[in-house]
Amino acid sequence: MSDIQYLAPTTLDEAVSAYSGAKGSAHILAGGTDLLVQMRSGMVNPGLIVDIKKIEEITSVKETEDGVFVVGASVSGMELANNSNFGKTWPGVLEALNLIGSTQIQGRASLGGNLCNGSPAGDSVPALIAAEALLTVQGPNGRREIPVKEVPVSPGKTSLADNEIAVSFSFPSRPAGSADAYLRMIPRTEMDIAVVGCGVSLTIEENTCTRACVGLGAVAPKVLEVEGAAEALIGSQLDEDTIENAAEACRACCNPIDDKRGTIYYRTKVSGVLLKRAVAIAAKRAKGV
Numbered sequence: 001m002s003d004i005q006y007l008a009p010t011t012l013d014e015a016v017s018a019y020s021g022a023k024g025s026a027h028i029l030a031g032g033t034d035l036l037v038q039m040r041s042g043m044v045n046p047g048l049i050v051d052i053k054k055i056e057e058i059t060s061v062k063e064t065e066d067g068v069f070v071v072g073a074s075v076s077g078m079e080l081a082n083n084s085n086f087g088k089t090w091p092g093v094l095e096a097l098n099l100i101g102s103t104q105i106q107g108r109a110s111l112g113g114n115l116c117n118g119s120p121a122g123d124s125v126p127a128l129i130a131a132e133a134l135l136t137v138q139g140p141n142g143r144r145e146i147p148v149k150e151v152p153v154s155p156g157k158t159s160l161a162d163n164e165i166a167v168s169f170s171f172p173s174r175p176a177g178s179a180d181a182y183l184r185m186i187p188r189t190e191m192d193i194a195v196v197g198c199g200v201s202l203t204i205e206e207n208t209c210t211r212a213c214v215g216l217g218a219v220a221p222k223v224l225e226v227e228g229a230a231e232a233l234i235g236s237q238l239d240e241d242t243i244e245n246a247a248e249a250c251r252a253c254c255n256p257i258d259d260k261r262g263t264i265y266y267r268t269k270v271s272g273v274l275l276k277r278a279v280a281i282a283a284k285r286a287k288g289v
């Protein structure tokens with residue numbers, strides 16, 4: 001391993017300027033639970049590491065008066081669990097982040113790291129997509145906001161430019177009767193990579209589903225939004241036929257790999273099963289039962 005320069009700026013402008021001005025390969029360091037493993041295995045060899053955990057905006061959680069949560073990209077799962085309101089509003093996002101690894105990993109792992117690592121099996125990403133979260137990124141040309149669903153591109157690749165830093169996630173305010181859920185299938189009980197992950201967010205008003213969004217992970221080269229599933233759910237009373245149609249939309253968009261964790265057939269079938277179970281959990285939460 002060659003020499004590595006380590007910087008831990010306290011402002012975003014300094015971080016962007018160091019990251020975008022790096023001569024060789026540079027990496028952002030959040031919790032380090034992917035990056036350090038990749039460095040140890042020789043997969044990446046950064047000349048510069050920019051640690052962003054001393055930047056207030058990237059490490060804080062805020063709730064606005066109108067119910068929008070803004071979560072810094074490097075906030076860990078443990079820190080988010082300690083926020084008294086976030087988990088009440090977005091239980092699915094929180095459970096997805098806190099399925100990652102072990103207690104030790106959850107004390108470090110962040111939403112920004114999970115998303116920017118670009119894994120099609122990243123657990124929090126389907127939940128972020130289902131939540132219709134927006135990502136704020138900053139680069140040398142300023143800030144922009146993008147829907148999380150537009151960030152994943154292919155294994156290990158995102159739509160962020162090489163010099164852009166993920167700053168925060170913004171979660172929209174929703175009416176009463178809204179909730180989300182995330183479920184994953186793994187061959188073991190914990191500490192494994194999702195064979196399928198499914199995030200569902202719903203709003204139920206007067207017994208009718210008026211808003212829905214579904215994210216599906218580990219079934220394609222990138223995490224997917226399943227628009228067909230949402231279309232099936234919206235306007236329905238979440239009866240059995242409707243939920244079967246939504247499950248079919250999930251199965252239809254699967255394009256998974258065949259590996260030792262799960263065959264193509266298995267992953268495709270499980271995507272429909274998880275959709276049904278995640279809808280049931282989100283609906284129960286939305287109805288407060």
Ligand SMILES: Cc1cc2nc3c(=O)[nH]c(=O)nc-3n(C[C@H](O)[C@H](O)[C@H](O)COP(=O)(O)OP(=O)(O)OC[C@H]3O[C@@H](n4cnc5c(N)ncnc54)[C@H](O)[C@@H]3O)c2cc1C
Pocket residue numbers: 027028029030031032033034035036037052073074099100101102105108109110111112113114115116117121122123124164165166167191192193194
């Ligand atoms: C034992 C173990 C178990 C694990 N289990 C799971 C699991 O169950 N599910 C799962 O999804 N993952 C799992 N992981 C992977 C990892 O923990 C997660 O992907 C985690 O969310 C990464 O977050 P981090 O903050 O540690 O990211 P880091 O390792 O700091 O960063 C990951 C990548 O994203 C880049 N990056 C980080 N933050 C930013 C930013 N703000 N802007 C731009 N680029 C950025 C980094 O440069 C790096 O390339 C596991 C890892 C380990 C070691």
